[in-house]
Amino acid sequence: MTDGVPRAAAQARPRKRRILRWLLALPLLFVLASVLQVLVLRFIDPPFSAFMVARQLRAVGEGDWRFRVAYEWQDLESISASLPVALVAAEDQNFASHHGFDFKAIEKARLHNEHMLARAQQRNAPVKRLRGASTISQQLAKNLFLWSGRSWVRKGVEAWYTLLLETLWPKRRILEVYANVAEFGDGIYGAQAAARSFFGKDAARLSPAESARLAAVLPNPKRYNAARPGPYVQRRSNSIQRQMRHLGGGAWLRTLD
Numbered sequence: 630m631t632d633g634v635p636r637a638a639a640q641a642r643p644r645k646r647r648i649l650r651w652l653l654a655l656p657l658l659f660v661l662a663s664v665l666q667v668l669v670l671r672f673i674d675p676p677f678s679a680f681m682v683a684r685q686l687r688a689v690g691e692g693d694w695r696f697r698v699a700y701e702w703q704d705l706e707s708i709s710a711s712l713p714v715a716l717v718a719a720e721d722q723n724f725a726s727h728h729g730f731d732f733k734a735i736e737k738a739r740l741h742n743e744h745m746l747a748r749a750q751q752r753n754a755p756v757k758r759l760r761g762a763s764t765i766s767q768q769l770a771k772n773l774f775l776w777s778g779r780s781w782v783r784k785g786v787e788a789w790y791t792l793l794l795e796t797l798w799p800k801r802r803i804l805e806v807y808a809n810v811a812e813f814g815d816g817i818y819g820a821q822a823a824a825r826s827f828f829g830k831d832a833a834r835l836s837p838a839e840s841a842r843l844a845a846v847l848p849n850p851k852r853y854n855a856a857r858p859g860p861y862v863q864r865r866s867n868s869i870q871r872q873m874r875h876l877g878g879g880a881w882l883r884t885l886d
Contacts, residue, residue, distance in 0.1 A: 699822035709835040710879030718872035719844035729795040827856040
């Protein structure tokens, strides 16, 4: 006994306080670690992304020991200007002006999806393509740092990393890294690997049409193939090329930062 308190209870209190302090410190540690992580990658090119690691581990889990992720970093200056412009035209036309979240696009997507869901219910048919509104910054946050799937926790962490990217990186760096880590085919990541896999050339030699086809497959790179485009990819590619011209083509890149 210690002043009327059992010895075991007296010893347990400091232990509980230590555990509580650690639990309270975890959010601060995460904030500090994530800020440092994003700051470092502003200046150091990422050797891999979270999605690349997940894909390689999945291959190992399936017993495919020969599988290797295709990835080769290229600076933005070594990538045809048409590809980053195609990515913006296809996925985030307000990339230069928003701060990580395009609220107008989110509202448009919400209204479109409500309309598509209502039509599907009326016809008692499956829902056709729903529209997303993730910006390039959000997609980069997810691909580079996080995991696939849908949950409020993942969306919250994605939003945090998006804010960090927009705060600590210039727009050119965001676009450069995204062009290098986006998945353009199963296990094919980045402009250089995609250009070589689908067109047998370096990313610096991609034509506007080829760049548009690469951007067109991004909604589902495991389903669509830039080298053998079906009707959907061809239609989407033509639309992307029109938007690229509307943005100003390769000259648009000079407007970033």
